[in-house]
Amino acid sequence: MSTAAVAQLQADVNRLQHELSTVKLGEQSPHHGEQVYVGEYLVERLVQLGVTKMFGVPGDFNLGFLDFVEDHPKIDWVGNCNELNAGYAADGYARVKEGGLGVVTTTFGVGELSATNAIAGAFSEHVPVLHIVGAPSTSQQKNKPMLHHTLGDGRYDAYYRAAQQFVISAASLESKDTAAAEIDRVITECIVRARPVYLMVPTDLAYEKIPSYRLKTPINTEPPANDPDVEAFALDEIVKLIEQSKHETIILVDACAVRHGVKKEVAELVRRTGFPVYSAPMGKTSFDEQYERYGGIYVGSISHPEIKEKVESAKLILSIGALKSDFNTGNFTYHIPISRTIELHSDSLSVQFATFPGIGMKRLLPKLTARLQPFEPAAARIPVPKFELPVPTEQNEIISQAWLWPRVGQFFRPKDIIVAETGTSSFGVMEVPFPTGAVFVSQILWGSIGWTVGATLGAALAGVELGYKRTILFIGDGSIQLTVQELSVMIRSGLKPIIFLLNNNGYTIERYLHGMTRKYNDIADWKWTKLLDTLGGEEGKTCQSYRVGTKSELSKLLDDPAFAAADKIQLVELLMDPRDAPSALKRQAELSGKTNRYVAELPDAGRGEAV
Structure with a gap:
């Protein structure tokens, strides 16, 4: 097995161990204590995570579950005009509530398919959205009658299978014995991996009673730990490259710095090192645009000429949370070769041509900041263009x-x-x-x-x-x-x-x-x-x-x-x-x-x- 394959396997093991930390049993026995409905359990988990709004459209397969939502004092139902808009609203909510998630609830088939475009967009742009779907009862799914909202051919799993193409994790609740664990699993994946997840809740299962003891163990929303030996080695390599560049390094921040919750860590890195910082279009406002070491937006060949020159002439680029799409890179015209690039992501690190799976930026950045702080006197001398856009003088009244x-x-x-x-x-x-x-x-x-x-x-x-x-x-x-x-x-x-x-x-x-x-x-x-x-x-x-x-x-x-x-x-x-x-x-x-x-x-x- 190759070194890269071993590293990837270890990263997967670390992620699974992280998931297990969320489902630890509390001190109370699962067979005793207070009982709650599955629907209540789900709503309470969302409230614990700071969700105060749920978006969606009512439909006959989710109405019973919506009673739990409406009756909870800390979460509001925001009824939307259609499911697509509801999905968009959950996306916008999650983007502003950094570190949290957005929630949209639809009904089986006709409702959930209408929301699919919104969910796919959230997946594409790394936005944590939980899509709850009210579904026919477990007995109906087993016996497959020709119900409304079905395709009429008995394929009750068709929508679930389709949804899996646009989410990072999915669960179709089938038993009260596993419902709580499945709910916790998909919510954990949603937040930690900052992508949408799908949860199908049958009408009857929402009203099954289960023990509430798991609610005493908060969901672990922290990213998995980095392998300490690999992390230490990677840090040494980064420091060597910066030393070789004679400290002529810039920082380029992109969307995933926001989505994966490292804005504060990036701000601390810039403040303590003095390296110039720029952002990609999707990373706009991931860093304070009034800060004296912020130089503006880099979009490949369509960048402002001075910004383009400063970024592309840098001896080393520390790229944080990049999403290299066409519109985000000036149609793939980034002129920053791999040999001059270090890329930090939520679940991996690339140092030039070497990739370190499982080394996430959330835990790496504070250690990197500590190692790079001594470079501040030299880095602070690197000139940064002033990011400004004056109003042009035009001799007419046309709004150009x-x-x-x-x-x-x-x-x-x-x-x-x-x-x-x-x-x-x-x-x-x-x-x-x-x-x-x-x-x-x-x-x-x-x-x-x-x-x-x-x-x-x-x-x-x-x-x-x-x-x-x-x-x-x-x-x-x-x-x-x-x-x-x-x-x-x-x-x-x-x-x-x-x-x-x-x-x-x-x-x-x-x-x-x-x-x-x-x-x-x-x-x-x-x-x-x-x-x-x-x-x-x-x-x-x-x-x-x-x-x-x-x-x-x-x-x-x-x-x-x-x-x-x-x-x-x-x-x-x-x-x-x-x-x-x-x-x-x-x-x-x-x-x-x-x-x-x-x-x-x-x-x-x-x-x-x-x-």
Whole structure:
């Protein structure tokens, strides 16, 4: 067996030992003491982990379980307009409540399949979401009658099997004797591995009584321990490489630094070593963007030239939590070779061409910081470009993309949650420096348009719990049409987000990818300023809408203290040119267009244009 295979096997053993630590028996015998329903047990476990909101849609196979949710004093049911939006909301909630998880509950078949896109997105982007599915009774699953919500052919396991493609762990509860252990197992996997899990709860099993003794043993949400010998060896190798680089090292932070809970460890590493720090787009706000050693966003070839030069000329790159997708790397144009890279992940470490399975960054980073602190005097002399984006001077009143993003950047405050839809908004806001304590929420890898509406609901609810001041959404007119119903849930829940709706008559990012004038990139133009009133608000009292078409109008609104106070839900329709886009989006679209090779597949004449 190879050395790498042995290391991987040891890492797997460590993970299994970690799981066992969660299911330790308490002092009380499992055959005595208080009894609880399986449904109660599940809800109580979630409450223990700080879950205060559960998203979803009621259906006949989950209604009994939902009684346990509604009757618990510490968890609220947030009924959504559809299951897809509920999944998006659970995703947004989990992103803001770092270290916790989001929960969505659906019904068998029709409900759970509607949520699948949201669950797949959470898997793609390393977001811990528990998907609870109310299922037919255990006897019905055994006897297989032609029930509603089934495929009519007796395949009661079809949805469970499909779900396993999009989760890190799954369980279909079959017996009260194993129910508690299975619940604990999937929840542990969800949090520790920061990915979705699936739990099928039959109607009858939710009301089976089981001993409650396991609830006295908290779920272990800490990552598995690193092998001390391998870890010590790896630390020595990293220190040698930094010494060889004459301390000319930079730190590049990405999304998994947030998802796997190492923001504090990274901040301490930078503070005590002085190494310059940059982030990838998905890692935006994983580090304080106002800190003097923070240099900005690195996106491969579409980066700001000074940032590109500083990152790519570094003798060594310490990469933390990388997710190297196309949009996150400037269409795979990272110019940082493996020979100059050390990569820290949640479950592995790579030092140049060597990989160390099972050496996770959560436990490694504090030890690495201690070893690297002596390098601070030399590292602090490495110049770092100032991360800033001034508002350009334009001699017109048109709200251009180049002007809009730095201008709204002046509106942002500490403790804002800023949500940006895939496309124009996420590319536009990327280069805007955020205030200390602000949080960026986006879905750059999965990129499901409309995701931000549900995610804003979940993020805003989490923000209220955690003391964030405002939730601000940027979304296009095309994207919001997919999931607009969830604005009504925000209104019903008393949330007060500010929604900047970019009305540019369709799918601008798609126009730049291909088909600038094609009608498939056009949409119906809605009466946007009547939307909040239609969905349950009362214009001027519980909601307020604005239509803005010039720079002066927008600046006046942004400078209005009443607007900035966000004391009601507000929607701002921004009238914009459909052919205008952020420069980073244009560059990315050009690279993606070459990769997709649409033009090569079509005759030259009569086929429209591709950008």
